[in-house]
Amino acid sequence: MDTIANARRLRQDQTLAEKALWGLVRNRRLGGFKFKRQVPVGRYFADFACEAAKVIVELDGASHDGREDYDARRTEVLGLFGYVVLRFPNERVLGDPGGVTEEILAALRSAGV
Template sequence: MRDPRLIAHAKKMRREPTEPELRLWDVLRAKRFNGIKFRYQKVIGRYITDFSSRAPMLVIEIDGDTHVSQQDYDARRTAFLQSEGYRVVRFTNSDVMTNLEGVVQHLQILIDTAPLPSPLRGSSLSPEGERVL
């Protein structure tokens, strides 16, 4: 069960976005980026992600100045998200504010080179991807 306090905090964060979050959200929202559905300030486990997508499994974080002092927390958070199957990419506020085009290009490269998902267990597909009769 999700923590109601965490959900309330995520809602508050959605109502009070930072300028870098607004700029990147304008690119990602409403499937504007490659038709991918991103969620903003989404709770995953015990953490709130800035932007996340289930297909591809990707979390995008925009780190402000306070993240320098939160390296241990960020490492635990990243490890958890990776254990859930997400790729995690981080940008600084400055990256987004001064080089949004570069951030978007980096995301495009990540998506273009994303590993294919593992086949489901018990699947009737052969290793070559053709259906086995």
Template sequence: MRHQPPPINRGRARGMRRDPTRAEDMLWEALRDRRLEGAKFRRQVPLERYILDFVCFEHRLIVEVDGWQHADSPSDGIRDAFFRSQGFRVLRFWNEEVEENINAVCLRILAELRDSGL
């Protein structure tokens, strides 16, 4: 059976896709349409009780792009631990990292994909 996220998360995810941050928009341009060595990424995906910024289900890789509100966030650690327990790997980048050096961010994601057997 397919996972059905809570309706409120589906609506929130839809809104987040319509109004991405600058960093999310930049990274989506690099990831969309299998542009990063054929890996299929989806954006703003509701899964369980969370909304993932980017996820590649084939390689069980979650990519999060965070702003200042995530600094020292204990809930992010709990969330990451939950997804790791489900077999996902989680990469986190700051908005500034994406905006100032998108190439390095993409290389890090690519390295993680290759480690999973892309």
């Protein structure tokens, strides 16, 4: 499957937490920063990326249980592309969206953009 088609499929098959976070960051709603969904970075797709600030937000649901080594390697590789990677469990996004967006905004502002 090509990259564009795969990204499109991932955007259409969002989790509830991804939908919730997208509603908070889309259209520059978070501090005026532009986010995109399912952005190809190397061989991975970042859940959410602010390319100007080089910040990626990854959401971890049940499919990530037992895959901590994989996620750590993925974070490392994304970091090699110059990104700061923030990871949040789906439950936190749904239960504390304000706290999550505060952490994201702090990372965006510290990027100096």
